[in-house]
Amino acid sequence: MENQQLQLCACCTHQYQLEDSFCDSCGYPFQGTKEQQDAYIANRTVKEIDLVDLNKKVKTACNSLYWIAGIIFISSILAFFTIEDENEIVIFLVTTVILVGAFLALAVWSKTKPATALISGLSLYIIIQVLNMIAEPSSIARGIIFKVLIIGYLIKGIMAVLEVEKIKKELNIK
Numbered sequence: 001m002e003n004q005q006l007q008l009c010a011c012c013t014h015q016y017q018l019e020d021s022f023c024d025s026c027g028y029p030f031q032g033t034k035e036q037q038d039a040y041i042a043n044r045t046v047k048e049i050d051l052v053d054l055n056k057k058v059k060t061a062c063n064s065l066y067w068i069a070g071i072i073f074i075s076s077i078l079a080f081f082t083i084e085d086e087n088e089i090v091i092f093l094v095t096t097v098i099l100v101g102a103f104l105a106l107a108v109w110s111k112t113k114p115a116t117a118l119i120s121g122l123s124l125y126i127i128i129q130v131l132n133m134i135a136e137p138s139s140i141a142r143g144i145i146f147k148v149l150i151i152g153y154l155i156k157g158i159m160a161v162l163e164v165e166k167i168k169k170e171l172n173i174k
């Protein structure tokens with residue numbers, strides 16, 4: 001076939017040449033049967049719907065980074081009034097500023113690098129809980145529902161991000 005005329009892929013509108021078997025961009029089978037082509041598009045549609053759902057989960061998880069910053073900030077204000085030692089107050093304030101700042105930074109960063117930001121956020125959150133538990137064993141029970149919810153959202157978010165990346169690779173979406 002000498003026809004060099006460019007066609008547009010029925011699936012992703014990428015340009016292709018008549019003799020091509022598959023779309024370079026999305027893998028659509030140009031030479032396949034009608035059934036194969038329909039099945040390809042149906043499968044892709046299902047994955048695109050999954051992607052919308054997964055992206056919502058990622059967004060919720062990223063928002064929980066803001067929640068963590070807020071919870072640390074509020075619980076620090078409450079704890080602040082129970083400290084009497086002046087040196088302890090300085091250390092306490094510095095720690096609070098660093099932690100709140102870190103989670104706010106992770107929340108902003110999660111817009112562009114959700115996987116890394118969520119994994120860092122989860123690790124930092126667990127480290128804080130472990131340190132608190134060592135310093136004050138009774139603190140584990142305090143706000144346990146919040147803690148479980150936050151860890152749950154972060155883990156779900158990380159799993160959703162990984163799934164999103166896998167589907168995007170399959171669908172060849174940037």
Ligand SMILES: [Zn+2]
Nearest residue numbers: 009012023026
């Ligand atoms: Zn295509």
